[in-house]
Amino acid sequence: MGKVLMKGNEAIGEAAIRAGCLNYFAYPITPQSEVAEYLARRMPEVGGVFLQGESEVAVSYMIFGAAACGERIFTTSSSPGISLMSEGISYISGAQCPAVFVNIMRGGPGLGGILPSQADYLQSTKGGGHGDYKLLVMAPASVQEAVEMVMRAFPLAEKYRNPVMILGDGLIGQMMEPVEFPDHLKVEPSNKNEWATNGMDTRKSKTRNLVKTMYLNPEELNAHNLKLKAKYEQMAREEILYENYNLDGKYKVLIVSYGTMSRVCRTAIDNLKANGLEVGMVRPQHVFPFPHQAINQAASKKSCQAVLSVEMCMGQMVEDVERSVLGKRPVHWYGKCGGEVPTPEEVMEEVERLLS
Amino acid sequence: MGKTFQKPEALSDAITHYCPGCTHGVAHRLVAEVIDELGIRGRTVGIGPVGCAVMMYNYFTFDFQEAAHGRAPAMATGAKRVRPDLIVFTYQGDGDLASIGLSEIVHAANRGEKFTTIFINNAVYGMTGGQMAPTTMPDQRTTTSPFGRKVADVGMPIKMAEMLTSLETPGYIARQALIKPKYINRAKKAIKKAFTYQIENRCFGLVELISTCPTNWGMTPVDALKWAEEKMLHYYKLGEFKNPDED
Ligand SMILES: Cc1ncc(C[n+]2csc(CCOP(=O)(O)OP(=O)(O)O)c2C)c(N)n1
Ligand code: SF4
Numbered sequence: 001m002g003k004v005l006m007k008g009n010e011a012i013g014e015a016a017i018r019a020g021c022l023n024y025f026a027y028p029i030t031p032q033s034e035v036a037e038y039l040a041r042r043m044p045e046v047g048g049v050f051l052q053g054e055s056e057v058a059v060s061y062m063i064f065g066a067a068a069c070g071e072r073i074f075t076t077s078s079s080p081g082i083s084l085m086s087e088g089i090s091y092i093s094g095a096q097c098p099a100v101f102v103n104i105m106r107g108g109p110g111l112g113g114i115l116p117s118q119a120d121y122l123q124s125t126k127g128g129g130h131g132d133y134k135l136l137v138m139a140p141a142s143v144q145e146a147v148e149m150v151m152r153a154f155p156l157a158e159k160y161r162n163p164v165m166i167l168g169d170g171l172i173g174q175m176m177e178p179v180e181f182p183d184h185l186k187v188e189p190s191n192k193n194e195w196a197t198n199g200m201d202t203r204k205s206k207t208r209n210l211v212k213t214m215y216l217n218p219e220e221l222n223a224h225n226l227k228l229k230a231k232y233e234q235m236a237r238e239e240i241l242y243e244n245y246n247l248d249g250k251y252k253v254l255i256v257s258y259g260t261m262s263r264v265c266r267t268a269i270d271n272l273k274a275n276g277l278e279v280g281m282v283r284p285q286h287v288f289p290f291p292h293q294a295i296n297q298a299a300s301k302k303s304c305q306a307v308l309s310v311e312m313c314m315g316q317m318v319e320d321v322e323r324s325v326l327g328k329r330p331v332h333w334y335g336k337c338g339g340e341v342p343t344p345e346e347v348m349e350e351v352e353r354l355l356s
Numbered sequence: 357m358g359k360t361f362q363k364p365e366a367l368s369d370a371i372t373h374y375c376p377g378c379t380h381g382v383a384h385r386l387v388a389e390v391i392d393e394l395g396i397r398g399r400t401v402g403i404g405p406v407g408c409a410v411m412m413y414n415y416f417t418f419d420f421q422e423a424a425h426g427r428a429p430a431m432a433t434g435a436k437r438v439r440p441d442l443i444v445f446t447y448q449g450d451g452d453l454a455s456i457g458l459s460e461i462v463h464a465a466n467r468g469e470k471f472t473t474i475f476i477n478n479a480v481y482g483m484t485g486g487q488m489a490p491t492t493m494p495d496q497r498t499t500t501s502p503f504g505r506k507v508a509d510v511g512m513p514i515k516m517a518e519m520l521t522s523l524e525t526p527g528y529i530a531r532q533a534l535i536k537p538k539y540i541n542r543a544k545k546a547i548k549k550a551f552t553y554q555i556e557n558r559c560f561g562l563v564e565l566i567s568t569c570p571t572n573w574g575m576t577p578v579d580a581l582k583w584a585e586e587k588m589l590h591y592y593k594l595g596e597f598k599n600p601d602e603d
Contacts, residue, residue: 023438049437053430054463061427061460065403065434068421073438091424197419197435199442201398210413212422 003178008143008168009034011179012076012102013042015150018181021072021100022048025062027055027081030114031170032104035076056081060088067097068211070196072154074100078170079108079120082128089163090129093228094213096195098157100150101135102166104173107339115339116170118259119313124167125288125320132225134232136164136239137288139258143177145285151182156239160231161195167287169312171260171341235289242291243283245269250303251280253351254329256295256321257310258284260341265310268347279351280304287317295324304329306354310347311335364388366397370414377577379534379567380408383476384415386544387447390551391418400443401435403428407449408482426457429464432471443554445472451481454490454514461520465560468525472550473560475516478567479588486572490514493587498572513591517564521597527559529598533566533589535581546596559600566592 006014013035016024024043026036036052043050053059059075063085066073077085082103092099105120107113120128124137136156140146146168153164193203197211215221246269257265262283269279282295299307307329309321315333322331334350336342363369366388374380391397397418404412406425413420423431428446436444453461453475461473480498481487487500491513495504505513517531528550532543543565550561566588568580575583 025434025437051433051437053433054459057427058430058433058460058463061424061430062434062437064427065421065431065436066438067434068431069401069435069439069442071438073434087424088427095422197401197421198439199399199401200418206398208417209419210422211420212413214410214422 003180005176006143006179007034008146008175008177009076009104009173010038011143011147012150012166012173013038015147015181016074016100017042017046017048019072019151019154021074021154022046023066023071023073024049024075025051025053025059025066026075026077027053027059029078029081031106031116032076032078032102032173034173035102056084057087060085063099064088064092064095064097067092067099068095068196069198070192074102076102076104078104078106079117080111082120082123086123086129089135090131090133091213092163093133093135094131095211096161097211098154098161099163100153100157100166101163102150102168104168104170106170107337113339114170116260116341117312117337117339118169118261119316119337120167121287121311121313121316124165125290133228134235134288136160136162136235137167137286138164139167139285139287140172141259141262141283143172143175144179146172147179147181160235162231167259169259169261239286240289240291241285242294243285244294244298245281245283246273246278247280247298249278251278251301252303252305252355253279254298254304254307255279255281255310256284256307256317257281258287261310261312261335264341264344265347268344268351271344272348272351277351278303290320290324292320292324295321296326296328299325299329307331308351308354309333310342312341313337364392366391366417368415368417372415373411374408375571377568377570377580378408379478379565380476382534382540383447383474383565383567384412386540386547387445387474388416389544390548393548394551394555396443396551396555399441400445403431403435403444403446405446405448405452406483407452409447409449409476410483412447426452426455427460428452429457429460429469429473433464433467433469436469436471440470440557443551445474445551447474448476449482450475450477450479450489450491454516465520465527465562466523466525468527469560470554470557471560472554473562474547475562475564476567477516477564477592478569480569480572482569482572486569491516493591515592517562517597520562526600527598528553528561528600530596531564531566531592531594533584533594535566535568535584539594542594553600564592566594
């Protein structure tokens with residue numbers, strides 16, 4: 001199949017189907033409602049399940065119930081909806097069920113606005129819900145990358161028996177871009193009979209399975225949390241993903257930026273280069289686990305005088321960048337969080353201001 | 357002479373943690389007997405509540421999911437939609453179903469989800485120590501209504517069975533009681549009907565069971581049974597409220 005022009009939200013829906021996920025529950029919210037609208041038409045065509053839930057709270061538990069049966073399942077929402085789903089995400093993580101959540105972020109706090117934002121960075125990478133859990137968080141910078149990430153998200157969720165989140169800003173959902181769908185990918189969750197509540201008749205062993213999150217015995221709960229921790233450590237070893245840009249030369253400033261914002265930074269870097277100023281960038285493609293080492297290395301380069309975290313929020317990623325740079329260089333923040341995407345010129349000005 | 361009494365296969369050997377005289381055990385047994393009689397144990401998935409029955413999975417011998425407080429009907433929806441061949445039921449208390457999870461049960465019933473709900477109405481929050489529930493009777497004392505439930509302040513108890521019956525979507529809705537053998541026999545019939553409608557892929561089914569919580573009512577088990585019969589049954593009328601065959 002060649003390239004087709006598609007809106008990000010629709011491409012995300014199609015990508016899930018091509019990843020073999022034929023189950024979708026959701027509640028409408030701007031700027032991601034097109035996923036539900038697309039799948040309301042598309043799921044019946046492929047014999048899949050589409051259901052509009054009564055709230056994001058309910059949807060997150062529909063996801064839990066379906067995931068607990070060992071079936072591929074996903075939902076999409078935007079910031080306020082993800083806040084409501086966070087309780088369910090905590091339970092799904094605790095119960096070790098695979099599921100994919102897509103957050104097409106809008107501005108907050110509260111109702112905030114409906115324009116693009118990256119203000120759920122901390123919510124998605126540091127918690128959101130209660131308890132010691134982590135999500136694998138992927139941050140696409142184009143519709144093509146969103147498609148590829150959605151398709152990889154399902155096998156990764158199954159590998160770790162843990163929810164995976166696609167963290168896209170509103171533009172990723174709303175943008176029309178040419179996309180090419182990778183070959184149909186369908187990996188059966190191989191070990192689901194060991195844990196899923198899919199009916200004892202499904203299994204040879206005829207032993208019953210239990211999906212639960214409560215461990216009243218402190219030793220058992222501690223052991224359970226150590227098991228979860230080991231998975232997050234494995235993610236940190238095996239799932240770091242980032243892209244370097246213009247790191248070969250003697251750059252004076254290192255930008256760390258992800259999603260749509262990183263594309264603006266790319267243009268700014270190209271323009272600055274034309275003006276004779278070298279700036280490099282590390283773009284985390286996964287924001288959890290975070291590419292600490294890559295950023296540390298890039299910031300340590302002799303020519304590099306400062307590090308700039310550029311985000312469509314009030315600097316939520318700065319802490320992670322600081323924890324990467326470890327005091328070797330000053331870390332600054334630039335961004336906006338009203339819904340406007342900073343322009344390349346604004347990023348250029350900020351870089352120049354830093355060096356003056 | 358053959359066996360006159362035996363434990364259903366669907367029940368495990370574990371000793372329950374319920375207080376003496378608690379009717380959760382009776383409800384468990386009825387569900388287990390029905391599952392045995394219908395021969396569905398191998399394709400049944402139970403979804404437990406948050407409440408005194410949170411560890412009910414220990415007492416059954418088939419697949420189980422442990423829900424968050426009130427969300428069992430959403431989980432059942434998810435499970436049943438992606439695996440319509442499974443037999444799915446939720447088991448919920450009155451805090452779980454009629455308070456925090458009200459939205460989930462109403463919408464699941466209204467969509468006509470093909471699962472079964474066993475609803476334990478014991479007029480209090482048992483697990484957390486006897487606080488007021490939406491089903492607490494007028495003037496009934498609880499730890500958060502120490503002077504009795506004041507209707508002027510917090511309204512009348514919610515009649516869940518009647519409320520769900522008002523939905524236009526076909527379904528099976530009944531209320532029975534676990535306080536005397538004759539009621540218990542009717543309760544079992546109702547539970548069996550609800551599961552049968554599910555097996556036939558007909559409709560959503562809910563059986564509300566008037567139950568006792570001697571511990572939090574501050575009564576002996578026998579007094580609790582008497583109190584439930586005298587104080588609850590005139591308000592919570594027993595019977596079959598809705599049946600898909602009549603719709
Ligand atoms: C979100 C959330 N809020 C509150 C609680 C605390 N809690 C646990 S059980 C319960 C009430 C249970 O009462 P009921 O549903 O009537 O069941 P019973 O214990 O009487 O069987 C509450 C409030 C919780 N676990 N989760
Ligand atoms: S507290 Fe009440 S509902 Fe809970 S086990 Fe004891 S008697 Fe039963």
